[in-house]
Amino acid sequence: MNFQKTLLEISQSLVAEQVKALGFLCSDLLHYNLTQEEHATNLFNCLTRHGLLTAEHSHLLTELLLIIGQRALVRTHQLPQPTNQISEYRKLLYNFSQSITDGNLRDMKFLLHQKLPENKLERATTLQVFREMENADLLSSTDFSMLKSIFDSVYPALNKKIEDYKAKQAVDRRPVAEENGPKDNMHSGALWNRTGGPVLDGPNGTQVGDMVCGKVEPLAIEEEGSGAFKVVHEEMEKSRPALSQVLPSYPMTSKKRGTCMIINNENFMTMKKREGTTMDEECAFAVFEWLNFDVEVYRDCDRRRILSIIKETAAEDHSQVDSLVCMVFSHGDEGRVFGVDGRAVMLQELKAPFTGSRCRSLAGKPKMFFIQACQGKKNNHPVTIEADSDAVKPPTIPSESDFLLAKSTVPTFYSYRNVEQGSWFIQSLCQHLLTLVPREVDLLSVMTKVSDDVSLKSDPSGLKKQMPNIDSSLRRNVVFPIPQAPAPELPAADS
Numbered sequence: 001m002n003f004q005k006t007l008l009e010i011s012q013s014l015v016a017e018q019v020k021a022l023g024f025l026c027s028d029l030l031h032y033n034l035t036q037e038e039h040a041t042n043l044f045n046c047l048t049r050h051g052l053l054t055a056e057h058s059h060l061l062t063e064l065l066l067i068i069g070q071r072a073l074v075r076t077h078q079l080p081q082p083t084n085q086i087s088e089y090r091k092l093l094y095n096f097s098q099s100i101t102d103g104n105l106r107d108m109k110f111l112l113h114q115k116l117p118e119n120k121l122e123r124a125t126t127l128q129v130f131r132e133m134e135n136a137d138l139l140s141s142t143d144f145s146m147l148k149s150i151f152d153s154v155y156p157a158l159n160k161k162i163e164d165y166k167a168k169q170a171v172d173r174r175p176v177a178e179e180n181g182p183k184d185n186m187h188s189g190a191l192w193n194r195t196g197g198p199v200l201d202g203p204n205g206t207q208v209g210d211m212v213c214g215k216v217e218p219l220a221i222e223e224e225g226s227g228a229f230k231v232v233h234e235e236m237e238k239s240r241p242a243l244s245q246v247l248p249s250y251p252m253t254s255k256k257r258g259t260c261m262i263i264n265n266e267n268f269m270t271m272k273k274r275e276g277t278t279m280d281e282e283c284a285f286a287v288f289e290w291l292n293f294d295v296e297v298y299r300d301c302d303r304r305r306i307l308s309i310i311k312e313t314a315a316e317d318h319s320q321v322d323s324l325v326c327m328v329f330s331h332g333d334e335g336r337v338f339g340v341d342g343r344a345v346m347l348q349e350l351k352a353p354f355t356g357s358r359c360r361s362l363a364g365k366p367k368m369f370f371i372q373a374c375q376g377k378k379n380n381h382p383v384t385i386e387a388d389s390d391a392v393k394p395p396t397i398p399s400e401s402d403f404l405l406a407k408s409t410v411p412t413f414y415s416y417r418n419v420e421q422g423s424w425f426i427q428s429l430c431q432h433l434l435t436l437v438p439r440e441v442d443l444l445s446v447m448t449k450v451s452d453d454v455s456l457k458s459d460p461s462g463l464k465k466q467m468p469n470i471d472s473s474l475r476r477n478v479v480f481p482i483p484q485a486p487a488p489e490l491p492a493a494d495s
Helices: 002-013 016-025 040-049 059-067 071-076 088-099 102-111 126-135 145-154 157-172 234-239 277-290 303-315 347-354 424-439 443-455
Strands: 176-178 198-200 220-222 256-264 293-299 321-329 336-338 344-346 367-372 376-378 403-407 416-418 469-472
Touching: 002 040, 002 059, 016 040, 016 059, 016 088, 016 126, 059 071, 088 126, 088 157, 102 126, 102 145, 145 157, 256 277, 256 303, 277 293, 277 321, 277 367, 277 424, 293 303, 303 321, 303 344, 303 347, 321 347, 336 347, 344 347, 347 367, 347 403, 367 424, 403 443, 424 443, 443 469
Parallel strands: 256 293, 256 321, 321 367, 367 403
Antiparallel strands: 198 416, 336 344, 403 469
C-alpha cells in the first residue's frame, strides 16, 4: 500500500510529456508503443504486471526518473540505486529529443514527408517521430543512416553523438566467462545402450559404435552488454544487485508460450535414413508441450516445404504469445540443413522471416532455434584439460536481436545420433529442460549444461567428440514458467 502511494505521488508530479518520454524509454522492455500515454499510473501498472516494478525492486523507476531529470523525486521518496535496464540506444534518442527545437522538428517532418504517412507526423512529438521511423524500418539501434541524413540538414552536431554511441557500443560488446565447480566424470548409460551406437547427421551418416557419457557441473557464464555485467571478486558479491535486477527476464505471462515447430526429416531421396530421429521428435514434443507450447510436427520436408512452413508461421499473428521455437532434425553441412530432396536450406533462411522488421508480432520476443544436424565433415577430437585457458574465443553474435540459435555442433564438424535412442544434443536438451525449468534456471544456463553434457560424450575409442554451438542475441533471460502439469516421462534408455 505504501509503495502504491509512492507511485501515485510520483505520477501526480509528472506532466504528460514526461510520461510519454517514460513510455518511449520503456518501449524495449514492454514491447508496446506507449509514446501516446499521458497517465503515469497506467504506465506503472503495466510495468508492475510485467514484473519490472515492485516494492522490492524499484530500481527501474529510479533509472527512469534520473533519465528525465527528476532527481528531486528520487531523493524525496528515497528510491534505491538505479540499475542499467534502459538501453543506451533509448537514452540516446531521448537525449536527442531534448536538444531538438520545435523548428528542428518541423524540418524533420518535412524531410520525412515522403517516407511516413502525414497523419502519423502531423501532431507527433520528436519521440513519436523516432518511434514511427522505427516502425517503418528507417531507424534502429544498428541503423542510423536515415537519421544521420536528416541531422545533416537539421542539426549536424547530433551526428557526432551517434558516432560516439556506435564507438562505445563496439567497445562494450566484449563477452567474458569464468568457470566454476569441479568436473565429476562418471559413466552414464542415460542415452546409449550396448547395441545401438551413434551415427553421423551428415549426408552419409556412418555408424561409429557405443557411447560413454560423462557428467560435469555447468559453466557459469556472464555476458557483458551495455556495461551491465562485470566480473567481480568474491568479497563484492554481497553488494552486487541480484541478477534478476540487472538482467530482467522476457515476459512469460501469456496463456500460451507460443508455437513450437518440429521439422523432422528421416527418409531422404539420396541420403542415408536418419534412424533414431523419431525418438528426438517424441521427446521434444512431450517436453515443449509440457512447457505450454502449441507443438506442430512436420515430417520429411523438402526445401520448398521447409521454407513454406517457415514463411506461413512468420505470417501468423503472434501478439498473444510470448515466444517462438523452431526445431530442425535433418542432415546438414556448414550453415545449412538439407531437405529430403537433398537441397539445402541456409540457417539464415530459417531465421530471416522472424526478424523484428518482418514479423512484428514477435518483435522483442525470444525466438529459439534448435538445429540437430551436421555442420561439416570433420571429426571433433578430444583434448586433455590441464589448466584454465585465457585464449577462449568468444561466440559470434547475430545482428538480429532476441534470437537464440542452438546448433548440435560447431561449424565444419559432424553431429552424432544414436539409431535407437536419438541424438546426443536433443536428448540432453530435453532431459535438462525437465530438470532445470522447475528450478527456474534460465535457458542460456540450461544450454551451458547441455554443452557440458554433450562435450563429454565420446565413442568407445574416445576419438569421436561433439561440441554444441550457441549463438545468442537475447537481451534478457529466458525463464520458462514452472508448468502446472506433471513432467512427462521420456522414453527410458537402457543402462
